Amino acid sequence: MKEINNIKPLIAIIGRPNVGKSTLFNAILGKNASIIDDMPGVTRDLHYEDMVYADKPFTLIDTGGFHIDEEGDLITQGIRKQIEEILSSVDGVILLADGKEGMHPSDDEIYRLIRKSGIRHWIAVTKIDGDDKEIFASEFYALGVDEIFSVSGTTAYGVYDFLDALTADFWTQKEIAANLPEPEDEIKIAVIGKPNVGKSTLVNKMIGSDRMLVSSIPGTTMDPIDSIFHYKEKKFRVIDTAGIRRKRGIDSVMENAAVVRAFRSIDRSDIVIYMMDASDPATEQDLRLIGLAHEKNKGVILVMNKWDSIEKNSKTFDEMVKELRYRIKFAPYAPVVSISALEGQRIDRLLDLVLKINDNYYKLVEKNDLDEWFIDSLRQNTPPQTSKHKPIRFKSAVMVQVAPPTIIIKTSHPREIHFSYQRYLMNRFYERFDYEGVPVKVIYKRG
Numbered sequence: 001m002k003e004i005n006n007i008k009p010l011i012a013i014i015g016r017p018n019v020g021k022s023t024l025f026n027a028i029l030g031k032n033a034s035i036i037d038d039m040p041g042v043t044r045d046l047h048y049e050d051m052v053y054a055d056k057p058f059t060l061i062d063t064g065g066f067h068i069d070e071e072g073d074l075i076t077q078g079i080r081k082q083i084e085e086i087l088s089s090v091d092g093v094i095l096l097a098d099g100k101e102g103m104h105p106s107d108d109e110i111y112r113l114i115r116k117s118g119i120r121h122w123i124a125v126t127k128i129d130g131d132d133k134e135i136f137a138s139e140f141y142a143l144g145v146d147e148i149f150s151v152s153g154t155t156a157y158g159v160y161d162f163l164d165a166l167t168a169d170f171w172t173q174k175e176i177a178a179n180l181p182e183p184e185d186e187i188k189i190a191v192i193g194k195p196n197v198g199k200s201t202l203v204n205k206m207i208g209s210d211r212m213l214v215s216s217i218p219g220t221t222m223d224p225i226d227s228i229f230h231y232k233e234k235k236f237r238v239i240d241t242a243g244i245r246r247k248r249g250i251d252s253v254m255e256n257a258a259v260v261r262a263f264r265s266i267d268r269s270d271i272v273i274y275m276m277d278a279s280d281p282a283t284e285q286d287l288r289l290i291g292l293a294h295e296k297n298k299g300v301i302l303v304m305n306k307w308d309s310i311e312k313n314s315k316t317f318d319e320m321v322k323e324l325r326y327r328i329k330f331a332p333y334a335p336v337v338s339i340s341a342l343e344g345q346r347i348d349r350l351l352d353l354v355l356k357i358n359d360n361y362y363k364l365v366e367k368n369d370l371d372e373w374f375i376d377s378l379r380q381n382t383p384p385q386t387s388k389h390k391p392i393r394f395k396s397a398v399m400v401q402v403a404p405p406t407i408i409i410k411t412s413h414p415r416e417i418h419f420s421y422q423r424y425l426m427n428r429f430y431e432r433f434d435y436e437g438v439p440v441k442v443i444y445k446r447g
């Protein structure tokens with residue numbers, strides 16, 4: 001039995017600000033684990049990475065600092081809530097402490113919260129820049145833990161040993177392949193958005209109406225509860241409904257902890273219903289979360305909720321779509337739908353879109369049709385030369401898999417295809433084939 005049953009565990013680094021979290025995160029990335037996917041990031045301020053170490057995949061997320069009041073030693077109620085939120089959203093947590101500064105009262109407090117949650121954890125002390133400093137790490141045994149890992153983000157000291165211990169229990173890719181569950185015939189949706197945009201109102205409408213059968217099934221991780229309903233004979237699973245219903249106060253700014261929870265829900269889903277308040281669409285926070293769904297190659301629907309409450313005329317919807325397209329350039333495929341969750345307006349239309357996107361997610365383009373798109377696009381707009389003025393030659397484009405649909409393009413200079421040319425090819429692709437709602441993934445390879 002694996003202690004961690006998620007096949008690709010989500011591991012968070014937590015700790016006080018400035019203890020060295022992001023430095024350690026980068027050290028782990030740079031030296032020791034290979035990054036699986038290096039798509040251009042839209043969410044650069046959210047530090048997470050899917051990695052493989054010793055053939056074991058996992059996701060590492062740097063939760064950022066908690067802004068503990070520099071004056072006060074102890075953590076506030078608000079921070080405590082955030083920490084608890086993170087602990088209930090991940091599979092394991094690394095508590096990082098500062099070995100230069102020594103033990104801080106709040107390290108102890110955070111550690112007690114971790115213990116209480118029962119979550120798998122590792123305690124690491126960083127800024128141990130050389131063997132003679134090991135002694136500074138030992139004072140942390142006062143926390144009452146069995147093992148303290150001494151590391152340095154700056155010199156990468158101790159990072160290999162730490163990663164060995166961290167991943168000891170994780171599944172190898174071989175084990176994962178051998179134990180993969182049968183694909184279930186259900187559509188996994190995540191309802192994501194800032195607080196108060198109407199997520200729980202929508203979820204209640206979707207699972208509450210009498211044409212739909214309701215049941216709640218405990219998730220595989222800590223406490224998330226999914227909800228199941230049926231629509232047009234298809235089974236839908238709403239990921240982590242419990243998290244949506246749990247109210248976290250009236251803050252309109254999303255705390256870091258809520259982002260970690262959203263991260264988990266997006267990761268577990270196939271299709272993201274991204275909700276915004278029609279009176280305040282596409283804020284920075286929205287872009288960050290939509291970007292996350294895009295980077296993770298999930299189907300995306302942009303929902304403008306509270307349509308009942310805004311002033312509008314016959315042009316309002318089109319203008320708003322234009323504005324969204326302008327702001328969310330990286331997701332031109334995402335359909336926009338305006339609804340009123342409160343009044344139940346156009347919820348069927350939304351669910352019909354989910355069905356369509358799900359079909360698109362599994363759709364394969366015939367080789368001949370793909371060739372036509374590829375050849376026509378290249379002919380109509382010649383690719384720019386490399387920085388050394390060499391022509392870039394393209395060999396082939398093949399759709400190698402679905403869910404998400406993935407195209408491999410073979411070319412003489414895979415790393416030199418200009419971003420705007422990549423976007424041009426994809427725009428042509430979406431014009432030609434109906435992949436509404438689906439971020440088709442393109443990988444450029446030498447050949």
Ligand code: GDP
Nearest residue numbers: 017018019020021022023126127128152153154
């Ligand atoms: P975070 O807020 O926890 O993400 O902390 P940072 O990673 O941004 O680091 C805070 C400060 O500590 C920066 O000035 C880093 O240069 C320094 N620092 C981080 N890791 C180490 C380390 O391993 N050794 C030393 N000597 N300094 C470090």
Ligand code: GDP
Nearest residue numbers: 195196197198199200201305306309340341342
């Ligand atoms: P959540 O935090 O995203 O789950 O948002 P809630 O579902 O709790 O909704 C926040 C508030 O917005 C509540 O007072 C809802 O009644 C209200 N609300 C939700 N959907 C709509 C809508 O379509 N129209 C209007 N006018 N209000 C809505």
